[in-house]
Amino acid sequence: MNQRKLRVGVLALQGAVREHLKALEKCGVEAVAVKSNDQLELVDGLIIPGGESTTIRRLLDTSGMVANLIRFAQAGKPVFGTCAGLILMAKTLVSGETHNLGLMNIKVQRNSFGRQVDSFETELDIKGVTGSFNAVFIRAPHIVEVGDGVEVLSKYDDRIVMVREKHLLGCSFHPELTDDNSITEYFISMIKESQAAS
């Protein structure tokens, strides 16, 4: 069994990085801002934050991190994509855009809650996590299709907004923007599970 503290990375190229780092620290793990392949090597799991998915992808390309990130996930290391991060996790995008990384067997639509309502908050029931999570949606995507092996953890208004596929987790909203750390804790428990299994 591993004696050191769990080390969880937050991809720190653009977006809501600090809030995720703070939430992780509150949960008692070592939180690391990941900006390079060397830093990626050091972490036990990775959060891809919300922000602008096209920008994050461009910065991943210029940092030479795309192949390493895909390998990281394929090696069974847990990855959690939130909002723009969820878009990057998807196998396909409804728009036909190709900046996604194809990690999860899901099809995602960007900016799917309408231009009029750029952001909103709602209570969600999240399977295996909590019956009432105050979720903040900001120009959020949703999941239009899930493939084999993908478990739906939450829906809002009949739209899928949170999924898990083995060691991979994705949600449409920003779990790091409220004081409720239950989703961050859930992801940490996935990292512990993956370590116990390896």
Ligand code: GLN
């Ligand atoms: N609309 C953004 C995108 O398409 C995602 C918004 C967010 O991460 N809050 O990348």
